[in-house]
Amino acid sequence: MQLIMKTVQKHLSPLQLWGLAIRPKTLPASGGPIAVGCGVALACGAGGATVFLPTLACLFCSVLLQIGVNLANDYFDFKRGIDGERRQGPVRVTQSGLISPERVRLGMVFSLMLAGLLFLYLAVLGGWPIVLVGAASLLAALAYSGGPWPLASHGLGEVFAFLFYGPVGVCATAYILLGTLPLLALLASLPPGFLIAAVMVINNLRDIETDRAAGKISLAVRLGRWRTIQLYKSLVWLSYFVPPVLVVTGLAGPFVVLPLFTALLARRVCVVIECAPGDRLNALLGETARLSLFYSIMLAFGLGYNF
Numbered sequence: 001m002q003l004i005m006k007t008v009q010k011h012l013s014p015l016q017l018w019g020l021a022i023r024p025k026t027l028p029a030s031g032g033p034i035a036v037g038c039g040v041a042l043a044c045g046a047g048g049a050t051v052f053l054p055t056l057a058c059l060f061c062s063v064l065l066q067i068g069v070n071l072a073n074d075y076f077d078f079k080r081g082i083d084g085e086r087r088q089g090p091v092r093v094t095q096s097g098l099i100s101p102e103r104v105r106l107g108m109v110f111s112l113m114l115a116g117l118l119f120l121y122l123a124v125l126g127g128w129p130i131v132l133v134g135a136a137s138l139l140a141a142l143a144y145s146g147g148p149w150p151l152a153s154h155g156l157g158e159v160f161a162f163l164f165y166g167p168v169g170v171c172a173t174a175y176i177l178l179g180t181l182p183l184l185a186l187l188a189s190l191p192p193g194f195l196i197a198a199v200m201v202i203n204n205l206r207d208i209e210t211d212r213a214a215g216k217i218s219l220a221v222r223l224g225r226w227r228t229i230q231l232y233k234s235l236v237w238l239s240y241f242v243p244p245v246l247v248v249t250g251l252a253g254p255f256v257v258l259p260l261f262t263a264l265l266a267r268r269v270c271v272v273i274e275c276a277p278g279d280r281l282n283a284l285l286g287e288t289a290r291l292s293l294f295y296s297i298m299l300a301f302g303l304g305y306n307f
Contacts, residue, residue: 012098017093017098017099018099018107020091020093020098021070021071021074021093021098021099021104021107022067022070022071023070025282025285025286025289026066026070026199026285026289027063027066027067027289028289028290028292028293029066029165029195029196029199029289029292029293030062030063030065030066030165031059031062031063031293031296032165032192032195032196032292032293032295032296032297033062033165033166033168033169033170033173033189033192033193033196033296034055034058034059034062034169034173035296035297035299035300036170036173036188036189036191036192036296036299036300036303037055037058037169037170037171037172037173037174037177037185037189038051038055038058038173038174038177038300038304039188039299039300039301039302039303039304040170040173040174040178040182040184040185040188040303041173041174041177041178042303042304043184043252043303043304044174044178044182044184045178046177046178050177051177054122054125054176054177055173055177057118057121057122058122058172058173058176060118061115061118061119061122062165062169064111064112064114064115064118065111065112065115065137065138065141067111068108068111068112068115068141069141069144069145071104071105071107071108071111072108072141072142072144072145072146073144073145073152074092074093074094074095074104075094075101075104075105075108075145075146076145076146076150077092077094077095077145077216078092078094078095078101078104079101080150080153080214080216081214082153082210082211082214082215082216112138112141112142115134115137115138115141116134116138119131119133119134119137119138120134122134122172122176125176126172126175126176126179129172129175130172130175130176133168133172136168137164137168140160140164144157144160152204152216152218153215153216153217153218154217155217155218155219155221155222156219157200157204157218157219158197158200158201158204158219158231159197161193161196161197161199161200162193162194162196162197163193165192165193165196165197166189166190166191166192166193166194166196166197167186167189167190167193169189169192170185170188170189170192170193171185171186171189183251184246184251184252184303187242187245187246187251188242188246188252188299188303190238190239190242191238191239191240191242191243191259191295191296191299192239192292192295192296192299194235194236194238194239195235195236195239195288195291195292195295195296196292197235198232198235198236198288198292199285199288199289199292201219201220201228201231201232201235202232202273202281202284202285202288203285204218204219204220204221204228205220205225205228205229205232205273205281206281206282206285207220208220208221208225208228219231229273229274232270232273233270233273236266236269236270236288236291237266237270239259239266239295240259240260240263240266243256243257243258243259243260243299243302244257252302252303253302253305255301255302255303255305256299256302256303257302258298258299258301258302259295259296259298259299259302261298262291262294262295262298265287265290265291265294266291268287269284269287269288269291272284272287
């Protein structure tokens with residue numbers, strides 16, 4: 001294995017190695033809650049020209065947080081001896097020796113510092129509530145895999161993914177753009193949260209055996225394979241109940257049901273997970289992240305177009 005890694009390292013540039021480290025397949029999903037928050041703001045009367053820069057800052061902040069979480073996960077799982085030769089996921093650069101632990105840790109710190117600087121700008125726009133959101137987000141990014149009580153090792157990874165890439169991400173974006181928090185933001189935040197949590201379910205389902213052997217008690221380890229698959233399917237399909245509820249309650253117009261056009265992709269991923277072997281789950285993770293992004297973009301467009 002070490003010989004293979006050295007051969008890989010020889011043929012990859014430093015930029016390509018860091019591309020492996022940040023796990024680009026997971027990054028598109030981080031834009032979903034920002035898009036939905038922007039859609040809510042437009043639906044509630046925010047001016048199109050005034051939302052551009054704050055929304056862009058929210059997007060970069062979200063992506064940097066995701067990169068920081070990915071690097072932290074790579075670093076801390078190596079330090080705890082969780083990653084091993086039997087792992088079926090993408091290459092972990094620390095465990096494989098492609099990038100030294102010290103450099104991965106510095107990359108994590110750098111990403112989170114940049115996110116923190118963007119939070120300072122956003123706090124100027126949104127006030128103390130955004131300061132609290134920023135502090136909680138940075139703390140959660142580190143606590144996901146690190147610290148004395150890692151969230152991911154105690155079955156809480158999916159819960160925090162739902163919270164921060166659903167209600168927190170959408171509502172914080174809408175609040176920054178509007179200066180208030182409408183009920184529409186709370187309801188519209190549920191689908192991105194469900195779908196990002198489903199991405200985490202796939203990740204933990206893939207690693208269920210190696211996590212169990214390493215003593216990492218993820219939610220998948222707690223539930224077992226069959227129940228984890230049912231949880232994944234439930235999270236995916238729950239997201240499709242929200243747009244009709246928004247229409248029926250009068251909180252949004254008919255265009256908000258545009259995400260229902262992604263239902264065929266949702267059906268596909270729910271079928272594939274039933275029979276996919278462990279290595280196939282890597283591709284399914286990417287497909288679920290893309291589903292989350294497509295769904296969120298359509299939801300955002302439907303929300304903004306209605307008003």
